[in-house]
Amino acid sequence: MVDTTLPLHAHGTADADQAPPGGYQFYLTEEVHPQNGTLLGFWLYLMSDCLIFACLFAAYGVLGREYAGGPSGAELFELPLVALNTSFLLISSITYGFAMLQMQQNRVASTQIWLAITGVFGAAFLTVELYEFAHLIHEGAGPQRSAFLTSFFSLVGTHGLHVTFGIIWLIVLMTQVARHGLITANKRRLMCLSMFWHFLDVVWIGVFTFVYLMGSLP
Structure with missing residues (x-):
């Protein structure tokens, strides 16, 4: 004994x-490894990230009409382009959901395919966002032009940075799955990235509504 x-x-x-x-x-x-310990810790991280975006939304709410004699959102925003970009991110959330379904059935190849599609849509979202930023700066509407544009670039840019890190994380996880398969640790990591990716979708819906749609009103 x-x-x-x-x-x-x-x-x-x-x-x-x-x-x-x-x-x-x-x-x-x-x-x-405590059961669900990682997921609990990641939920706590997402709550802290919510506070960051809450502060940025609050700053935009205060400064969003401070144009300093410069252009307003109604003059700058191209809603059809922003709507297309929104569809890219929302579709990427759906494709990630398909990847999680394949993961639960232990289908490595199918999981990798849907993860790759998710990364492509995420990259398309970032490409359009960078084009929008470059176009605004070219038109003289950079973040230093007014308080409105400072708060706009801060909020939208912070979200874009999160998407960038999410894509890097996605590539790393695809490499891990290719090397080790759908082991328990990789499934846990994919679940954490799933929560992060869907969180970014929810934040972007707030950005699209509060910044772009309401900002386009006269």
Whole structure:
């Protein structure tokens, strides 16, 4: 019988010096990971990210009409282009959902395909957003032009940075899945990225409504 009263070190081994003659030692071979611990921690991170975006939305709400004699949102925003960009991000959320369904059935190839499609739509979203920023700066409507544009670039740019990091994370996870398959750790990581990606969609819906649609009103 294993003597469970022996003291354990951090690596899960009993102290040989304190073991009685003829005593037993044992090793913890399984991964020591609290069930759902990572997901709980990631939820806490998303809540902190919500506070960041809440501050940026609040700043835009205060400064969104401070044009300093410069152009307003109604003069600058191209709603058809923004609507197309919104569709790219929303479709990427759907394709990621398909990837998660394939992951639950342990289909590595199908999961990788849907993840790649998600990355393509995410990259298309970033491309259009960068084009919009470049066009505004070319027209003299950079972030230094007015408080309105400062708050606009801060909010939309922060969201764009999150999408950029999400795509990098996606590429890293696709590499991990290609090397190790859909092991438990990779499934957990894909679940965390799923929450992050859908969170960005929800934030963008707020940006599209609060910044672009309301900003286009006279």
